Amino acid sequence: MREAFLRLAACALLFGLAAPGTAAPSCGATGIAVQVLGSGGPEAADKRASSGYLVWRDGRARLLVDAGGGVKLRFGEAGASMADLDAVAFTHFHADHASDFAALVKSSYFEDRSRALPVYGPPGNAIMPGAVAFADALFGQSGAFRYLGDFLDGSASYTLEPQDVKADGKVVGVGAFRDMRLAATAVEHGSLPALGWRAEIGGAVVAFSGDTSGKGELAALARDADIFVAHNAVPVGTTGVAHALHMTPDDIGRIAAQAKVKKLVLSHRMLRTLGREAETLAAIRVHYAGPVEFADDLSCYPLNPANLNPASTK
Numbered sequence: 001m002r003e004a005f006l007r008l009a010a011c012a013l014l015f016g017l018a019a020p021g022t023a024a025p026s027c028g029a030t031g032i033a034v035q036v037l038g039s040g041g042p043e044a045a046d047k048r049a050s051s052g053y054l055v056w057r058d059g060r061a062r063l064l065v066d067a068g069g070g071v072k073l074r075f076g077e078a079g080a081s082m083a084d085l086d087a088v089a090f091t092h093f094h095a096d097h098a099s100d101f102a103a104l105v106k107s108s109y110f111e112d113r114s115r116a117l118p119v120y121g122p123p124g125n126a127i128m129p130g131a132v133a134f135a136d137a138l139f140g141q142s143g144a145f146r147y148l149g150d151f152l153d154g155s156a157s158y159t160l161e162p163q164d165v166k167a168d169g170k171v172v173g174v175g176a177f178r179d180m181r182l183a184a185t186a187v188e189h190g191s192l193p194a195l196g197w198r199a200e201i202g203g204a205v206v207a208f209s210g211d212t213s214g215k216g217e218l219a220a221l222a223r224d225a226d227i228f229v230a231h232n233a234v235p236v237g238t239t240g241v242a243h244a245l246h247m248t249p250d251d252i253g254r255i256a257a258q259a260k261v262k263k264l265v266l267s268h269r270m271l272r273t274l275g276r277e278a279e280t281l282a283a284i285r286v287h288y289a290g291p292v293e294f295a296d297d298l299s300c301y302p303l304n305p306a307n308l309n310p311a312s313t314k
């Protein structure tokens with residue numbers, strides 16, 4: 001018995017096998033990579049973490065996009081550190097995009113971080129808070145996690161800097177961090193304020209649709225992106241309210257083609273799209289001929305250094 005166990009352990013070492021959920025944290029160890037932390041939507045039954053993404057460069061996670069349920073666990077499994085982040089960018093404040101944020105902030109208490117952490121999100125409206133109101137609802141004086149209020153009032157080792165990003169009708173620059181620039185545009189997600197995000201880092205371009213019907217400046221946001229992460233939340237033929245919230249595969253293919261993206265990554269996979277990959281891909285192929293990947297939790301997409309502009313990788 002013991003011998004069998006040892007043989008199995010030796011095999012695991014030889015072939016780099018890891019137990020589920022304990023994948024070796026190697027994404028982005030060198031160069032630039034996008035990692036999907038959560039590839040699912042709001043349903044527990046999809047058995048995936050909800051929305052969350054990292055942009056890595058040379059072993060450091062530089063940008064976190066969204067922090068839905070399960071993302072805190074995947075963030076740890078990915079080997080990421082809150083201390084390395086230049087910014088957190090929310091697409092919107094639905095629970096499946098934001099509910100693990102407080103857990104990540106609490107986790108950062110045990111790390112060594114002194115520089116402020118910008119936290120971007122859309123402005124609020126009658127039914128949804130903006131980034132500033134969201135942070136206040138968590139960590140403000142009357143917030144649910146007011147015991148973590150030090151992270152807002154300047155008395156913790158670092159300070160969260162929430163900022164509402166107004167980007168209606170155009171793509172706007174949001175922040176510059178050494179070799180990384182962020183831009184956002186407002187996207188339609190029913191009646192909710194929502195943003196798509198673009199990160200330019202070391203000559204690479206990564207774009208995130210967030211949840212959206214696809215109406216708006218998404219193609220401009222994703223223009224020439226090396227990777228476009230699009231949310232595959234509804235199947236072919238979706239109409240009505242669900243289509244005001246989410247892109248169909250037809251929409252995704254059209255936008256990917258219009259934006260001339262180099263790779264399309266499909267995430268926010270839900271029970272209504274899981275198992276329908278063939279028809280999803282066929283609908284996308286009507287418009288877009290480039291590589292298409294269906295993401296799982298912790299999927300890692302390195303950017304080929306040959307495609308990058310060496311002059312801008314300093």
Ligand SMILES: [Zn+2]
Nearest residue numbers: 041094096211
């Ligand atoms: Zn969502």
